[in-house]
Each structure stands twice: as structure tokens, then as C-alpha cells.
Amino acid sequence: xxxxxxxxxxxxxxxxxxxxSLPLRRMQFVIQHxxxxxxxxxxxxxxxxxxGEGGLKIEMFGPFFNEPAAPAGPPSQPFPGLWDYEVVESxxxxxxxxxxxxxxxxPHGQHLILLLSGVGKAxxxxxxxxxxxxxxxDRWMGEALLPWSYLPPNxxxxxxxxxxxxxxxxxxxxxxxxxxxxxVEGLKPNFHRLEYFQNxxxxxxxxxxxxxxxxxxxxxxx
Ligand SMILES: *[C@@H]1O[C@H](CO)[C@@H](O)[C@H](O)[C@H]1NC(C)=O
Ligand SMILES: *[C@@H]1O[C@H](CO)[C@@H](O)[C@H](O)[C@H]1NC(C)=O
Numbered sequence: 001x002x003x004x005x006x007x008x009x010x011x012x013x014x015x016x017x018x019x020x021s022l023p024l025r026r027m028q029f030v031i032q033h034x035x036x037x038x039x040x041x042x043x044x045x046x047x048x049x050x051x052g053e054g055g056l057k058i059e060m061f062g063p064f065f066n067e068p069a070a071p072a073g074p075p076s077q078p079f080p081g082l083w084d085y086e087v088v089e090s091x092x093x094x095x096x097x098x099x100x101x102x103x104x105x106x107p108h109g110q111h112l113i114l115l116l117s118g119v120g121k122a123x124x125x126x127x128x129x130x131x132x133x134x135x136x137x138d139r140w141m142g143e144a145l146l147p148w149s150y151l152p153p154n155x156x157x158x159x160x161x162x163x164x165x166x167x168x169x170x171x172x173x174x175x176x177x178x179x180x181x182x183x184v185e186g187l188k189p190n191f192h193r194l195e196y197f198q199n200x201x202x203x204x205x206x207x208x209x210x211x212x213x214x215x216x217x218x219x220x221x222x
Contacts, residue, residue, distance in 0.1 A: 075109025078126035099152035149215035158200035
């Protein structure tokens with residue numbers, strides 16, 4: 001009996017230790033609202049962040065609207081003005097300096113990176129990135145590796161967005177949307193409203209002790 005109990009106990013300890021060391025570091029975010037806090041009327045778009053080789057792995061899954069048509073550029077390449085197409089976007093911000101990175105992904109495979117310092121003030125654009133997108137019927141998924149050097153130091157906030165449709169049907173969606181009570185007549189979607197971003201840290205993905213590698217791209221920024 002004692003042996004059995006001891007074995008059971010050992011097994012339990014083993015399970016606990018195993019689970020303890022599992023990298024529970026994938027963070028999932030689901031975009032459930034429009035920019036002005038209405039619920040989205042489709043299966044929501046999901047964005048996952050996890051540790052990657054030399055950078056942050058970003059995966060996205062969602063419906064493929066196929067509207068507007070694909071940008072006239074090759075897949076896996078940067079495409080300027082990608083925000084005018086069907087896109088999923090993530091913004092990573094240091095709210096104390098207003099240094100932030102905007103990364104955009106298109107189901108047709110194009111991508112766009114902007115480094116900004118101050119609201120809307122881009123100082124670097126169209127950096128290369130490994131990004132794959134696959135369309136399967138009316139859904140798509142994408143996988144990217146965002147190099148650490150692109151991310152500003154001391155990120156403490158994040159927001160993510162998705163856009164699709166054309167003309168009157170153009171739809172702007174936000175992970176952290178503007179609360180209904182703050183929506184006033186004539187207000188337009190603006191993804192650079194940094195005050196609505198919410199807490200986020202790379203350490204919650206990479207582990208508490210993780211230190212972000214220094215980056216020359218952000219040298220001299222406040
Ligand atoms: C992109 O696709 C290639 C070829 O299928 C694969 O080797 C690579 O790991 C993919 N990269 C990412 C970031 O998904
Ligand atoms: C966000 O982070 C700040 C600073 O660490 C903290 O004071 C605040 O409570 C956090 N807010 C939420 C909603 O967790």
C-alpha cells in the first residue's frame with residue numbers, strides 16, 4: 001500500500017513539475033468589436049503571440065472577406081499603404097515615450113511595418129519580414145516572425161485591429177475599441193488613439209527574466 005501511495009505521490013509531483021516547466025506563453029487575442037464598440041457580425045479574428053526564433057511569432061486566423069481586391073504587389077513583400085486593403089494589424093507601444101511599432105498583415109501575403117515616435121509620426125517603413133499567409137475557402141491564416149530589433153524598448157501597451165470591405169461597407173475592428181459613451185457624432189476610426197491601448201508586456205510571453213535585445217533602429221528616440 002505504502003509503495004503504491006508513494007508511487008502515486010511521485011507521479012503527481014512529476015505531473016506538477018512537467019506542467020510547471022511548460023511554456024504557457026502563447027497569448028491569444030480575439031477581436032470582438034468594431035472600432036466604436038459594436039459587436040462584430042462574423043466569426044472573430046484571432047491573433048496569437050508566442051516566442052519565435054529571434055523575434056515574436058505572430059499568428060492570425062479569421063474569415064477571408066476578399067474585399068477589397070488584393071494589393072498589386074508580391075506576397076511576402078512590404079506593400080506601402082496596405083491599410084487601404086484587407087488587413088490585420090498589431091501595435092506595440094511604450095506609452096511613456098510614444099515610441100511604437102505598427103505591423104500590418106494582408107491575407108494575400110503582403111505586409112507593412114512602420115516604426116513611429118510620437119502619434120502618427122513614422123520614421124521608418126517597409127522593413128522586411130518573414131510572413132506567410134494561406135487562404136482556404138472563406139478563411140485565412142497567417143504566420144509572421146517579427147524581429148526583436150523592430151520593437152521599441154519597454155513596450156507596455158498593445159492594441160490590434162482588422163479592416164475589410166469597401167466603400168460604405170468598409171469595417172474597422174479593434175481589440176480595444178473606443179467605449180460607446182465616448183463616441184460622438186462625426187468621429188472617425190483612428191487606430192492611433194494610443195490612450196485606448198491596454199497593458200501588455202513581452203515578458204508575459206517570454207518569461208519574467210527575459211531582457212529584450214537592444215536595437216539600433218530605436219537609438220536616439222526618446
Ligand atoms: C513560411 O513558409 C515557409 C515555407 O513553407 C516555412 O519554412 C517558414 O517556416 C514559414 N515561416 C513563417 C514565419 O511562417
Ligand atoms: C496597467 O499597468 C499599470 C502600470 O503597471 C497599472 O498601474 C494598472 O493597474 C494596469 N491596468 C490594468 C487594467 O491592469
